[in-house]
Amino acid sequence: MAGTVTELCVMLENMLRTADRERLHPIDWQRFYDVIIYAAREELGEEFSVDDLGRLLQDFSLSRGQVEQMQSVFAHGKRLLQYYRSLN
Numbered sequence: 001m002a003g004t005v006t007e008l009c010v011m012l013e014n015m016l017r018t019a020d021r022e023r024l025h026p027i028d029w030q031r032f033y034d035v036i037i038y039a040a041r042e043e044l045g046e047e048f049s050v051d052d053l054g055r056l057l058q059d060f061s062l063s064r065g066q067v068e069q070m071q072s073v074f075a076h077g078k079r080l081l082q083y084y085r086s087l088n
Contacts, residue, residue, distance in 0.1 A: 003042030009056065011035050016060040024066070036074055040081035050075050 012035050019028040039048060050071045057067045 003038060003044065005044055005047045008035065008039055008044055008048055011038060012056060021060065021062055032070065032073070033077065036077040037081065040078045045078060
């Protein structure tokens with residue numbers, strides 16, 4: 001069974017509900033990296049964009065700077081994982 005955007009959103013929402021939104025803790029970042037890995041592994045790039053991520057992050061009242069940082073990490077992380085995947 002292939003992963004879905006719904007499952008990705010649930011992972012992200014669970015991470016955000018428990019995260020310290022003032023200053024993300026390393027554990028929060030690790031959980032966010034798990035979201036990125038899931039998105040790359042399940043090839044959800046077409047269905048879940050960086051803009052979709054931004055809207056979801058804003059719903060959880062993160063600052064504009066945090067949203068932009070997480071969007072950047074998401075985009076670069078997915079791209080890096082896709083590159084390494086293409087080498088195999």
